[in-house]
Structures are given as structure tokens and as C-alpha cells.
Amino acid sequence: MNIPFLGNKRKKHGEAVLTADPEGVAALLSECELLRSQAALTGIRLDDTAASLEALDQLLPRWRDDEEILPWLGNDAGLYLGTVIVRSVPGAVWEVWPGGQPVVRLASGREFDVVTAGHEWAANGVPELSQLYGEVAEA
Numbered sequence: 001m002n003i004p005f006l007g008n009k010r011k012k013h014g015e016a017v018l019t020a021d022p023e024g025v026a027a028l029l030s031e032c033e034l035l036r037s038q039a040a041l042t043g044i045r046l047d048d049t050a051a052s053l054e055a056l057d058q059l060l061p062r063w064r065d066d067e068e069i070l071p072w073l074g075n076d077a078g079l080y081l082g083t084v085i086v087r088s089v090p091g092a093v094w095e096v097w098p099g100g101q102p103v104v105r106l107a108s109g110r111e112f113d114v115v116t117a118g119h120e121w122a123a124n125g126v127p128e129l130s131q132l133y134g135e136v137a138e139a
Contacts (some may be wrong), residue, residue, distance in 0.1 A: 025094050029102055030083040035076035038063065046080065048087050050137070053129040056080075061125060070122055078118020081129050085114070089137050104136070112136055 030048070035056075039046050044055045056077070063069045082104045086092045091107025104112045117132050 022093060025096075025102075026083070026086055029079050029094060032076040032080045032083070034069070034072050035080050038073065048080075048084055050084060050088065050130060050133050053081065053084055053133050057125075057128040057130050061122075063122065071119065074119035074122030075115055076118065077121050077129065078113075078115035081118055081121075081132060082112075082114035084133060085112070085136050092136075106136065106139055108139060110139060 032046070036046050039052075039056060039059070042059060044052070044059070046052045046056075063073050079102065082094065082102065085104050086094055089106065093105050094102055095105045095111065096102050101113070101115060104114055106112065117127070118129075121127065121129055121132075
């Protein structure tokens with residue numbers, strides 16, 4: 001996902017972009033409309049909690065047969081995972097790499113490419129979103 005308009009300052013060449021409005025960026029990245037609509041069709045309410053990640057992991061992956069939906073759903077899954085992390089892991093924030101890729105930066109400084117993780121989950125079902133969240137929350 002390339003979002004070049006989100007950042008306005010660069011720390012150094014090749015490092016993440018600082019955002020001028022972290023709450024606005026978080027709100028934009030948390031929309032995940034396709035994932036939310038797919039989940040709602042199965043009765044799952046995405047409430048930005050770790051429990052909702054567990055519910056997503058239990059979905060029957062009907063989207064894997066649709067080459068048009070798969071990348072969009074993977075993108076949304078990654079952004080949703082990032083949203084849950086940012087809202088529940090102390091010190092976790094969104095950052096945008098210079099190329100426009102949103103990532104989650106933990107208080108430790110470790111960066112987590114949630115979009116790539118979401119694509120892997122959507123395509124293969126592994127690693128599970130709840131497992132990834134657990135690993136990040138422990139760090």
C-alpha cells in the first residue's frame with residue numbers, strides 16, 4: 001500500500017516518515033472497509049480487539065479463489081492487524097516508510113510490516129493474525 005501523502009518529514013534517507021497527524025493517519029488506516037464488510041457477512045464484528053483477530057482467523061477463506069479481492073483483502077487484514085496493535089499495545093504507533101508503506105513501530109523501535117503479514121494471511125492463512133498480534137504484544 002503506497003500512501004505518499006501521509007508523511008511530511010523524513011527522519012533520514014531510508015527511514016520511516018513522521019506523520020503530522022497521527023490520529024488522522026490511524027483513523028484512515030483503520031477503515032479496512034472490505035475486510036469489515038466480509039467479516040460482517042459472516043456475523044463477525046470487528047471491534048479492534050485481539051479477540052476479533054481470533055474470529056478472523058476462523059473465517060472460511062472464500063476470498064482465496066478471487067484474484068481481484070485477494071490483494072485488497074490482504075491489505076485490509078494487515079491494516080486491521082496494525083490498528084489492533086496500535087490501539088492496544090503501549091507505545092505502538094503508525095509510521096510510513098519513504099515509499100509509502102505503512103508499518104507499526106513498537107516502543108522498542110522494532111518496526112512491523114503489517115501489510116505484508118496481512119497479504120500472507122489472506123493468501124495462506126498463516127501466520128494467523130492472532131498469533132502475530134500475540135508475538136508483537138509480548139515484545
